[in-house]
Amino acid sequence: MVKLLQLGVLGLAISGVSTALALPHTDVTVAGKHKTPKCKGMSKREEWRNMKKSDQKDYINAVRCVMTSPAKLPKLKELGAKTRWDELVMLHQVEALQIHSTGTFLPFHRYFLHVQQFLLGECGYKGGLPWWNEPLDAGKFMKSPLLDPVTGFGGDGKGIGSCSGGPFEGLMVNIGPGFTNKPRCVNRKINDFFSGLTNQTYVDDALSKPDYESAWLAIYMGPHLFGHIALAMMDGNSITSPGDPLFFTHHGFVDKMWWDWQARNLSARLTDMSGPNAQLPDIGFIEFDGGIAKEAATQGWGSPSAAMLAITPDPQKGDNGPETTLDHVMSSLGIIPDATIRDVMDIQGGYLCYEYV
Ligand SMILES: *[C@@H]1O[C@H](CO)[C@@H](O)[C@H](O)[C@H]1NC(C)=O
Ligand SMILES: *[C@@H]1O[C@H](CO)[C@@H](O)[C@H](O)[C@H]1NC(C)=O
Ligand SMILES: [Cu+2]
Numbered sequence: 073m074v075k076l077l078q079l080g081v082l083g084l085a086i087s088g089v090s091t092a093l094a095l096p097h098t099d100v101t102v103a104g105k106h107k108t109p110k111c112k113g114m115s116k117r118e119e120w121r122n123m124k125k126s127d128q129k130d131y132i133n134a135v136r137c138v139m140t141s142p143a144k145l146p147k148l149k150e151l152g153a154k155t156r157w158d159e160l161v162m163l164h165q166v167e168a169l170q171i172h173s174t175g176t177f178l179p180f181h182r183y184f185l186h187v188q189q190f191l192l193g194e195c196g197y198k199g200g201l202p203w204w205n206e207p208l209d210a211g212k213f214m215k216s217p218l219l220d221p222v223t224g225f226g227g228d229g230k231g232i233g234s235c236s237g238g239p240f241e242g243l244m245v246n247i248g249p250g251f252t253n254k255p256r257c258v259n260r261k262i263n264d265f266f267s268g269l270t271n272q273t274y275v276d277d278a279l280s281k282p283d284y285e286s287a288w289l290a291i292y293m294g295p296h297l298f299g300h301i302a303l304a305m306m307d308g309n310s311i312t313s314p315g316d317p318l319f320f321t322h323h324g325f326v327d328k329m330w331w332d333w334q335a336r337n338l339s340a341r342l343t344d345m346s347g348p349n350a351q352l353p354d355i356g357f358i359e360f361d362g363g364i365a366k367e368a369a370t371q372g373w374g375s376p377s378a379a380m381l382a383i384t385p386d387p388q389k390g391d392n393g394p395e396t397t398l399d400h401v402m403s404s405l406g407i408i409p410d411a412t413i414r415d416v417m418d419i420q421g422g423y424l425c426y427e428y429v
Contacts, residue, residue: 110420110421110422110425111420111422111425112425113425114420114425114426114427115189115199115200115201115425115426115427116199116200116426116427116429117200117201117202117203117324117328117426117427117428117429118200118202118203118429119202119203119204119205119429120202120203120204120217120218120224120321121205121208121217121218122429123202125223127199128202128223130197130199131192131197131199131201131202132225132239132317133195134192134195134196134197135157135192135239135317136239136240136243137192137195137196137197138155138156138157138160138191138192138194138195139155139156139157139240139243139245140155140243141155141156141157141194141195142154142155142156143155143156143158143159144156144159145159145405145406145407147383147405147406148162148383148405148406150379151253151377151379151380151383152246152247152253153246153247154246155246156191156194157191157245157315158245158246158247159405159407160184160187160188160191160314160407161245161247161248161312161314161315162247162405163184163187163404163405163407164184164311164312164313164314165247165248165251165311165312165380166376166380166383166384166405167180167384167385167403168310168311169350169351169356169364169376170349170350170351170384170385170387171184172292172310172351172357173292173348173351173355173356173357173358173359174347174348174349174350174351174396175284175285175288175345175346175347175348175349175395175396176347176349176387176396176400176402176413177288177292177347178288178291178326178327178330179345179396179400179402179413179416179417180402181323181326181327182327182330182416182419182424183402183404183411183416184314184323184404185201185320185323185324185327186408186411186416186424187404187407187408188201188320189201190407190408191407200426201320201324201426202320202321202324203321203324203325203327203328203428204216204218204318204321204322204324204325205325206267206270206295206299206322206325207270207271207272207275209267209270210267210268210269210270210271210272211264211267211268211271212264212267213262213264213267213302213303214228214262214264218318218321219262220238221237221238222238224238225238225239225240225316225317225318225321226238226239226240226241226258228260228261228262229259229260229261229262229304233256233257233259234259234260234261234304234307235257235258235259236257236258236259236260236316240257240258240317242257243257243258244256244257245257245258245306245312245315245316247312247315248306248307248309248311248312248315249306249307249309249311249312249372249373250309250311250312250368250371250372250373250374251311251368251373251374251375251376251377251380252373252374256306256307256315258306258315258316258317259305259306259307259316260303260304260305260306260316260318261303261304261308262302262303262304263301263302263304264302266298266301266302267298267299267302267303269294269295269298269302270295270298270299270302274290274294274295274298275294275295275329277290277294278290278291278294278295278329278333279329279332279333279336281333283344283346284341284344284345284346284347285346285347287330287333288330288347291326291329291330291333292358293358293359295325295326295329296322296326297359299322299325299326300313300322303316303318303322305318305319305322309371309373310357310371310373311373327419328428331419331428334417342417342418342421343398343417345396345397345398345400345413345417346395346396347395347396348394348395348396349387349388349391349394349395349396349400350387350388350394351364353365383405385401385403385405389401389403390412390413396413397413398412398413398414398417399412399413399414400412400413402416411423
């Protein structure tokens, strides 16, 4: 432990020096400011409370539009998707056992936000995605401007079904919980003990990790998980929590942590990828006891149907083995074209063009 800590401090000291030495790489400047000629327009991801009121409104209206636009993809409609938003949630549901507790967790969710942005674009939204700086609200999510019932994403869930109300009042999500599909309101239940654990201490801990293997695990088991438990979005369900639009601001925070970690040693970390590409049957979700089969019962989410399995991508596609590589192919089940992990390693690499501000 002590050894690791010392190494961490040493790593930071070295990092200051080497950034200065890295100047000859013309496409890399200091501390996360990564300029690349591959991006023409740069999408700005602003922290929610720094956005203009009118931009916040545009974003919420675009989300409502996706939630009320009819589903388009025949295979997803057959499985129960009624809206474009349902298709997005179903993508996360179908692939749930290969995108959580795995090396693909961070790249897939980066791609998933890109898919969400594409769908918002169908509704005419041209702005960037908001992200949520959760440490600012640690221990007091209840009072966060994001949970404002009028100007935010609706509030803490109320009454039967824990509906969030606010801008999503009356809208239904038809995917979930788990591998079942039942219409539900946007719902959540805030717990400010767990929101306290989204504080800077755990963010800093994750950012100090020396390699991707330890970084994804620390992000996943730390701030990512604490935020999910604190919000209990969509019945607190790990498989279909993206039904609640707040999911995407939480995952903006998660994605930014990965990018901030990458930016500390960009030359090495634009290619650092590892970890399993699917859950191990005996382990399942690492945050729960028991393997995949036991969790299906204890978490009450059941198992994917045969029809669902028939459209589930091969988690080893591109990897040709059980280990996640840069060639790993990510699929959105036809919402947008497939992409590889290599495509999303750099948020300004051409396939993606955005910055956190
Ligand atoms: C960046 O990563 C490379 C490869 O792991 C390593 O050799 C180098 O020392 C790292 N630089 C810093 C500043 O940590
Ligand atoms: C974060 O929460 C942990 C656990 O309650 C606590 O030990 C730590 O001091 C907190 N850090 C900050 C920066 O508040
Ligand atoms: Cu997820």
